[in-house]
Amino acid sequence: xxxxxxxxxxxxxxxxxxxxxxxxxxxxxxxxxxxxxxxxxxxxxxxxxxxxxxxxxxxxxxxxxxxxxxxxxxxxxxxxxxxxxxxxxxxxxxxxxxxxxxxxxxxxxxxxxxxxxxx
Amino acid sequence: xxxxxxxxxxxxxxxxxxxxxxxxxxxxxxxxxxxxxxxxxxxxxxxxxxxxxxxxxxxxxxxxxxxxxxxxxxxxxxxxxxxxxxxxxxxxxxxxxxxxxxxxxxxxxxxxxxxxxxxxxxxxxxxxxxxxxxxxxxxxxxxxxxxxxxxxxxxxxxxxxxxxxxxxxxxxxxxxxxxxxxxxxxxxxxxxxxxxxxxxxxxxxxxxxxxxxxxxxxxxxxxxxxxxxxxxxxxxxxxxxxxxxxxxxxxxxxxxxxxxxxxxxxxxxxxxxxxxxxxxxxxxxxxxxxxxxxxxxxxxxxxxxxxxxxxxxxxxxxxxxxxxxxxxxxxxxxxxxxxxxxxxx
Numbered sequence: 001x002x003x004x005x006x007x008x009x010x011x012x013x014x015x016x017x018x019x020x021x022x023x024x025x026x027x028x029x030x031x032x033x034x035x036x037x038x039x040x041x042x043x044x045x046x047x048x049x050x051x052x053x054x055x056x057x058x059x060x061x062x063x064x065x066x067x068x069x070x071x072x073x074x075x076x077x078x079x080x081x082x083x084x085x086x087x088x089x090x091x092x093x094x095x096x097x098x099x100x101x102x103x104x105x106x107x108x109x110x111x112x113x114x115x116x117x118x119x
Numbered sequence: 120x121x122x123x124x125x126x127x128x129x130x131x132x133x134x135x136x137x138x139x140x141x142x143x144x145x146x147x148x149x150x151x152x153x154x155x156x157x158x159x160x161x162x163x164x165x166x167x168x169x170x171x172x173x174x175x176x177x178x179x180x181x182x183x184x185x186x187x188x189x190x191x192x193x194x195x196x197x198x199x200x201x202x203x204x205x206x207x208x209x210x211x212x213x214x215x216x217x218x219x220x221x222x223x224x225x226x227x228x229x230x231x232x233x234x235x236x237x238x239x240x241x242x243x244x245x246x247x248x249x250x251x252x253x254x255x256x257x258x259x260x261x262x263x264x265x266x267x268x269x270x271x272x273x274x275x276x277x278x279x280x281x282x283x284x285x286x287x288x289x290x291x292x293x294x295x296x297x298x299x300x301x302x303x304x305x306x307x308x309x310x311x312x313x314x315x316x317x318x319x320x321x322x323x324x325x326x327x328x329x330x331x332x333x334x335x336x337x338x339x340x341x342x343x344x345x346x347x348x349x350x351x352x353x354x355x356x357x358x359x360x361x362x363x364x365x366x367x368x369x370x371x372x373x374x375x376x377x378x379x380x381x382x383x384x385x386x387x388x389x390x391x392x393x394x395x396x397x398x399x400x401x402x403x404x405x406x407x408x409x410x411x412x413x414x415x416x417x418x419x420x421x422x423x424x425x426x427x428x429x430x431x432x433x434x435x436x437x438x439x440x441x442x443x444x445x446x447x448x449x450x451x452x453x454x455x456x457x458x459x460x461x462x463x464x
Contacts, residue, residue: 047348047406069198070408071234071265077306085234085265088198105306108261111349113307 039063044072049114056118061095075107182291187215187222188424190373191393193262194243195233200411204395208246210442211394211423216251218425223290225252228373228391229260229301229338240275259284260338260374261301269302285316287323293428294327296320298337300352310339310352317354321361332367332435340372342381342388345401350375362386369435378439389437392422418443
């Protein structure tokens with residue numbers, strides 16, 4: 001019996017450790033993967049948010065940076081957050097402390113839309 | 120079974136609406152911008168003549184008058200292709216002051232400022248003080264609503280207006296309506312007039328006789344030019360239904376920083392050049408942002424619009440002139456719109 005337990009632990013433990021290591025996250029994940037860690041960037045350029053949909057974990061801070069030559073805003077469609085107008089190179093950050101889906105858009109150019117999924 | 124000819128005409132207009140201007144159409148528009156053509160709708164047939172010829176020789180008889188439209192001054196913008204939008208606005212004012220036929224007033228169709236900053240509005244006011252015409256009518260663009268939901272704009276330019284800044288006035292028998300389609304924009308949408316304004320508009324027009332010429336002016340185009348870039352107004356159909364019965368309707372817009380024109384029945388649509396920077400033709404660039412051009416070309420892509428009202432024909436002639444190439448009358452082209460996509464019923 002003891003032998004089996006040790007053998008199982010030997011297999012399970014590394015898996016758990018690996019999962020923990022993966023969940024810490026690295027900057028090189030693709031847009032559709034779960035992103036975690038303290039900060040995540042969204043680039044505003046060419047009248048679009050890039051990436052336009054990202055998944056992050058609770059506690060993540062998302063920072064939008066305007067790289068366009070036109071001012072934009074970042075406004076939650078549900079009234080949860082709203083940036084002041086951001087000119088070129090200006091930033092706006094939101095820390096998401098609650099899980100949920102947060103669609104947003106640029107109130108100046110409403111065709112620009114994006115979504116933050118917090119899990 | 121509908122008339123086949125009518126279907127064909129509608130189809131042509133539909134394509135313009137849905138696909139935006141194709142490359143050939145864009146080049147045509149650019150040629151118009153460079154030569155400053157006069158479009159006159161007289162007796163139902165559109166005809167054109169160059170700006171330089173015969174303009175100013177007609178003495179205003181009776182109620183004839185003209186006014187100028189400028190748009191998208193974006194005071195505060197300082198990047199390529201125009202690091203000095205205040206200077207190009209000044210050029211536009213100089214051009215207005217030099218017009219042989221004095222306009223009665225000026226209309227600014229929005230995006231006065233770049234960031235709705237007080238200093239930007241102050242600079243604009245300073246430059247506009249230099250106009251010979253002291254009466255200037257405004258409507259806001261989305262860049263004028265960036266802080267405090269347009270409070271600053273309303274305080275400075277919104278006296279006597281309703282809601283987000285809409286109003287109407289009469290001038291020598293022509294009824295002008297300034298509309299605001301840049302407030303409370305919804306995610307994923309285009310321009311929006313809103314229920315309250317539409318109700319007001321319907322009421323405002325109700326008592327007018329159908330022979331009253333109507334001019335509607337608003338920042339974002341009131342017809343769908345290119346939805347992907349937000350170049351249109353979601354609820355403009357309803358507004359246009361209120362003007363359907365009138366004999367002459369002219370719609371003046373800005374926002375897209377280039378000239379686009381359409382005639383549908385008795386309604387003529389026209390967008391103006393910016394005095395600040397040009398924007399690309401629909402779909403020809405990744406986005407609608409400022410179009411970077413060599414500095415020697417810039418002045419040809421910025422401009423003013425002179426609108427002449429002729430009582431005799433109850434018609435409005437719309438003339439676009441670029442800031443550069445002053446007096447470019449060498450084109451000498453006399454063209455009628457017959458065979459093109461303009462139908463006047």
